[in-house]
Amino acid sequence: MAVHDAMDVLTGKWKISIIAVLCYHNKRRFSDILKDVNGISNKMLSKELKEMEQNKLIKRTVLDTQPVTVHYELTEYGQKLQSVIKNLSDWGIEHRKEIMGK
Amino acid sequence: MAVHDAMDVLTGKWKISIIAVLCYHNKRRFSDILKDVNGISNKMLSKELKEMEQNKLIKRTVLDTQPVTVHYELTEYGQKLQSVIKNLSDWGIEHRKEIMGK
DNA sequence: CGGCATCCTTCTGGATACTG
DNA sequence: CAGTATCCAGAAGGATGCCG
Numbered sequence: 001m002a003v004h005d006a007m008d009v010l011t012g013k014w015k016i017s018i019i020a021v022l023c024y025h026n027k028r029r030f031s032d033i034l035k036d037v038n039g040i041s042n043k044m045l046s047k048e049l050k051e052m053e054q055n056k057l058i059k060r061t062v063l064d065t066q067p068v069t070v071h072y073e074l075t076e077y078g079q080k081l082q083s084v085i086k087n088l089s090d091w092g093i094e095h096r097k098e099i100m101g102k
Numbered sequence: 103m104a105v106h107d108a109m110d111v112l113t114g115k116w117k118i119s120i121i122a123v124l125c126y127h128n129k130r131r132f133s134d135i136l137k138d139v140n141g142i143s144n145k146m147l148s149k150e151l152k153e154m155e156q157n158k159l160i161k162r163t164v165l166d167t168q169p170v171t172v173h174y175e176l177t178e179y180g181q182k183l184q185s186v187i188k189n190l191s192d193w194g195i196e197h198r199k200e201i202m203g204k
Numbered sequence: 205c206g207g208c209a210t211c212c213t214t215c216t217g218g219a220t221a222c223t224g
Numbered sequence: 225c226a227g228t229a230t231c232c233a234g235a236a237g238g239a240t241g242c243c244g
């Protein structure tokens with residue numbers, strides 16, 4: 001099942017949110033993402049980013065500054081998830097209305 | 103973030119897969135879903151279905167047969183997730199190609 | 205058939221401190 | 225700044241058995 005393949009890559013509370021952030025600002029530094037994504041810890045961010053890099057969803061670029069700067073961005077391939085995110089976000093808005101309505 | 107609201111409802115390895123199954127066969131029994139969804143245990147299926155029922159994504163119908171028969175189906179509201187699933191599934195197919203290509 | 209109860213193991217993820 | 229390392233609690237999830 002294709003859905004299952006996709007989910008393998010997107011498991012965890014955070015990956016989808018991280019991708020959503022990287023959709024918006026196309027380059028973003030570690031500590032910025034740390035602030036953007038609601039309650040994530042540096043450990044989790046580090047872990048999730050590493051997994052996503054291995055899965056070729058994002059690209060990591062180290063700049064030779066002092067101190068070090070690191071950029072993360074979606075790969076061309078990862079950008080294909082944007083429409084999924086959009087869909088999900090639209091549904092999330094609907095969902096919030098539904099819940100609040102009660 | 104709307105994405106986060108959506109994810110609250112869809113957490114766990116299985117929910118997305120279960121919805122995908124219910125997209126395809128619009129009514130489905132417990133033990134059928136158990137076979138459809140790859141490696142899920144009855145405990146997990148039971149738990150996930152209950153959560154999704156509480157979130158109004160699916161509807162549970164008990165038929166008065168001997169022994170009991172139970173149908174699950176997507177609510178009108180849950181069906182709005184179909185486009186998300188479709189997107190995800192398309193991406194999953196791409197993803198599989200990408201991985202295999204290496 | 206469609207679950208629930210129990211036990212047990214693994215994974216998830218937070219807090220804090222430390223490194224180059 | 226961008227992580228790593230360690231410790232630890234709780235949640236997720238598998239196996240098995242029982243029940244109406």
